[in-house]
Amino acid sequence: MGDTATFAVHRCRFVDFTPSAITAISFPPLPLPLPSSKGKNPAAGNQPLRFGTLAIGRANGNIELCEWTGGDRQIQAPQAWVVRKVSVVHILM
Numbered sequence: 001m002g003d004t005a006t007f008a009v010h011r012c013r014f015v016d017f018t019p020s021a022i023t024a025i026s027f028p029p030l031p032l033p034l035p036s037s038k039g040k041n042p043a044a045g046n047q048p049l050r051f052g053t054l055a056i057g058r059a060n061g062n063i064e065l066c067e068w069t070g071g072d073r074q075i076q077a078p079q080a081w082v083v084r085k086v087s088v089v090h091i092l093m
Helices: 042-046
Strands: 022-026 054-058 063-068 081-087
Touching: none
Parallel strands: none
Antiparallel strands: 022 054, 054 063, 063 081
């Protein structure tokens, strides 16, 4: 009875999340590589991929701004697009 043990407790609650339908997606195109004097740009393959911000419009009026979290020259990542900001639109009736 004199021995006491301590341990960490993890509590988790689940939220009833029902996303609204996506009505629009906007994504800026990737920049074109700069041309070199010989017609081929050897440095173009060494430049990291820079994706722009992905904007998602929802049916309820919300707009989500997502950013790419993958590393340089990494096409696939475990968590590729992450929502950074949500613009909530309140409609009064």
